[in-house]
Amino acid sequence: MTALSLLDYASVLVFALTGALVASRAQLDLVGFAFIACLTAVGGGTVRDLLLDRHPVFWVGQPNYVLIACAAAVLVFFTAHLVESRYRWLIWLDSFALSIAVAAGTGAALSLDQSGVIVVLMGVTTGCLGGLMRDVVCNEVPLVLKQGELYVTCAFAGTVTAVMATRLGLDALPALGLCALVCWGLRAGSLLFGWQLPVYKGRPPSA
Amino acid sequence: MTALSLLDYASVLVFALTGALVASRAQLDLVGFAFIACLTAVGGGTVRDLLLDRHPVFWVGQPNYVLIACAAAVLVFFTAHLVESRYRWLIWLDSFALSIAVAAGTGAALSLDQSGVIVVLMGVTTGCLGGLMRDVVCNEVPLVLKQGELYVTCAFAGTVTAVMATRLGLDALPALGLCALVCWGLRAGSLLFGWQLPVYKGRPPSA
Amino acid sequence: MTALSLLDYASVLVFALTGALVASRAQLDLVGFAFIACLTAVGGGTVRDLLLDRHPVFWVGQPNYVLIACAAAVLVFFTAHLVESRYRWLIWLDSFALSIAVAAGTGAALSLDQSGVIVVLMGVTTGCLGGLMRDVVCNEVPLVLKQGELYVTCAFAGTVTAVMATRLGLDALPALGLCALVCWGLRAGSLLFGWQLPVYKGRPPSA
Numbered sequence: 001m002t003a004l005s006l007l008d009y010a011s012v013l014v015f016a017l018t019g020a021l022v023a024s025r026a027q028l029d030l031v032g033f034a035f036i037a038c039l040t041a042v043g044g045g046t047v048r049d050l051l052l053d054r055h056p057v058f059w060v061g062q063p064n065y066v067l068i069a070c071a072a073a074v075l076v077f078f079t080a081h082l083v084e085s086r087y088r089w090l091i092w093l094d095s096f097a098l099s100i101a102v103a104a105g106t107g108a109a110l111s112l113d114q115s116g117v118i119v120v121l122m123g124v125t126t127g128c129l130g131g132l133m134r135d136v137v138c139n140e141v142p143l144v145l146k147q148g149e150l151y152v153t154c155a156f157a158g159t160v161t162a163v164m165a166t167r168l169g170l171d172a173l174p175a176l177g178l179c180a181l182v183c184w185g186l187r188a189g190s191l192l193f194g195w196q197l198p199v200y201k202g203r204p205p206s207a
Numbered sequence: 208m209t210a211l212s213l214l215d216y217a218s219v220l221v222f223a224l225t226g227a228l229v230a231s232r233a234q235l236d237l238v239g240f241a242f243i244a245c246l247t248a249v250g251g252g253t254v255r256d257l258l259l260d261r262h263p264v265f266w267v268g269q270p271n272y273v274l275i276a277c278a279a280a281v282l283v284f285f286t287a288h289l290v291e292s293r294y295r296w297l298i299w300l301d302s303f304a305l306s307i308a309v310a311a312g313t314g315a316a317l318s319l320d321q322s323g324v325i326v327v328l329m330g331v332t333t334g335c336l337g338g339l340m341r342d343v344v345c346n347e348v349p350l351v352l353k354q355g356e357l358y359v360t361c362a363f364a365g366t367v368t369a370v371m372a373t374r375l376g377l378d379a380l381p382a383l384g385l386c387a388l389v390c391w392g393l394r395a396g397s398l399l400f401g402w403q404l405p406v407y408k409g410r411p412p413s414a
Numbered sequence: 415m416t417a418l419s420l421l422d423y424a425s426v427l428v429f430a431l432t433g434a435l436v437a438s439r440a441q442l443d444l445v446g447f448a449f450i451a452c453l454t455a456v457g458g459g460t461v462r463d464l465l466l467d468r469h470p471v472f473w474v475g476q477p478n479y480v481l482i483a484c485a486a487a488v489l490v491f492f493t494a495h496l497v498e499s500r501y502r503w504l505i506w507l508d509s510f511a512l513s514i515a516v517a518a519g520t521g522a523a524l525s526l527d528q529s530g531v532i533v534v535l536m537g538v539t540t541g542c543l544g545g546l547m548r549d550v551v552c553n554e555v556p557l558v559l560k561q562g563e564l565y566v567t568c569a570f571a572g573t574v575t576a577v578m579a580t581r582l583g584l585d586a587l588p589a590l591g592l593c594a595l596v597c598w599g600l601r602a603g604s605l606l607f608g609w610q611l612p613v614y615k616g617r618p619p620s621a
Contacts, residue, residue, distance in 0.1 A: 024407045026354070027354050027407050028354065029404035029407070030404060031360040031404065032352070032358075034359075035335070038328075046258070050257055051460070051464075055260040056260070057258055057260075060258055063324035077407060080407065114474075115477060117477035121480060137343060139348075141553075142551060144551075145442065145446070145551070145552065145553075147441050150443075150445075152445045152449045153443065197443035197445065199441050199443045200437070200438045200441050200442060200447070233559055234613050234614050235559065235561070236564075236610065236611035236612060238564075238570055239558065239565075242558060242566045245535075262467040264465055267465055270531035270532055270535075274531065287614065344546065344550060344558075344559070345559065
């Protein structure tokens with residue numbers, strides 16, 4: 001197993017946990033948990049693979065990814081009542097999943113020798129789209145749209161860091177580690193200390 | 208015309224009827240009916256074909272599918288006022304469409320010699336994603352998220368039945384018939400008799 | 415640069431402006447503006463390219479598209495407070511973007527020698543799906559679902575006009591110009607004078 005597929009596995013596992021937590025908030029049954037977990041877990045990477053014409057799509061070629069996501073769904077189904085705040089777990093697990101998935105997407109695009117702009121876009125896409133699908137389908141406010149929180153920014157900063165690091169001669173693996181670290185650090189700072197970028201200063205919408 | 212494309216035609220027709228019924232609930236015009244009908248009718252199969260890199264996508268290679276969906280939209284536009292409960296028609300037509308589409312997706316993946324896990328996932332994807340797109344776009348509560356009803360479970364059980372039946376030596380066609388039957392039977396039982404799986408037993412979300 | 419890629423550039427630019435305006439209504443930060451702008455700008459064309467198996471996807475092969483969308487996001491971030499009604503700008507810019515994108519999608523499908531039905535569908539898809547993604551993600555009422563307004567109808571009429579014009583011997587470029595003109599004229603007439611098709615005459619939904 002390569003380091004890249006390890007990253008994909010880790011991101012699938014953690015995103016699946018967040019999907020199952022959202023399913024628990026919607027009071028679904030076990031199969032519903034697995035459905036939302038799989039959608040969240042493979043959504044971002046699937047879009048990345050389709051955009052880059054990378055076939056078979058990572059989980060079609062290696063169905064273990066989906067089995068891991070289902071295992072995560074089962075785990076959450078039987079243990080979610082043990083945690084005090086599911087929402088807090090959701091937010092923090094999502095921050096890990098985001099960081100790992102951004103690194104995985106960045107690594108996949110780097111390994112295909114894509115240009116810098118495309119690598120950055122694939123990192124952001126892989127990181128953000130799985131969670132976005134989860135939130136849109138389950139009618140939660142998408143995390144990418146939360147006011148006054150860094151989210152897409154973390155993904156963007158992480159993947160840009162990796163691209164610049166490889167340009168400066170760093171190997172792919174440490175560059176991806178740095179990517180995940182920067183992404184997660186910014187997200188954690190935003191959650192813990194309220195770090196944010198200036199938001200749009202206009203009036204709220206009238207219509 | 209092969210048996211597989213017949214299944215695709217039937218699933219397109221019935222899903223288009225459900226899409227047009229949802230459009231009638233949103234009080235759209237005739238072109239809006241056709242748009243939602245087409246989205247619902249070809250959505251699931253399109254995702255299946257893209258995931259499996261099966262080109263041309265079924266309706267791009269054979270535009271008759273889209274014309275059938277449009278005909279269904281016209282039919283519903285002029286007759287939906289005749290039925291007493293559009294919602295009941297919607298639910299029951301959707302149960303037929305789900306069953307046929309699950310069989311169609313399962314059959315397509317079987318014919319490509321995909322592994323069992325992928326066949327199951329393609330069955331579920333083809334069955335569930337068209338209706339999911341319809342509900343997300345039209346802002347209805349997605350049927351896959353309805354508490355205390357079997358939905359994804361029916362798709363899952365149907366396609367697993369087909370995979371096991373073919374493993375046991377049954378031909379593809381009777382296996383797909385069995386698939387549709389199991390899927391529809393479970394869904395009908397859930398609608399008529401309240402069959403359900405245990406749902407997540409935790410607290411409702413606090414945030 | 416070909417005339418077709420010029421159309422794609424123009425549609426990306428104007429759709430990105432509408433995406434950024436929606437982001438301003440959601441009070442996002444600059445990176446959020448860019449994310450929604452890019453999603454809106456390339457969404458429809460991306461689906462078109464995936465459906466037609468046209469690789470690389472237009473913006474993967476030519477990342478300038480994305481940079482233009484980001485520039486549009488920056489522009490709106492710093493100037494949106496200057497306009498009196500962001501919603502009115504949004505609606506009218508969207509009408510231009512729709513018209514240009516329908517022409518771009520129609521042109522792309524024509525250049526691949528697709529059948530008439532597919533050309534029409536690609537025109538409608540390219541025109542409508544970017545805005546639809548924007549509205550679904552940002553939880554706005556999708557413009558395609560606005561009651562008593564022409565929207566999908568404009569896209570449909572425009573692309574049908576182009577197909578018929580080329581069949582009658584007109585060159586591709588004037589045919590695409592006619593397409594954009596018909597689409598925009600209908601949309602403008604709908605916004606200014608309330609032009610509409612008869613909507614579904616039934617009862618509103620009871621459930």
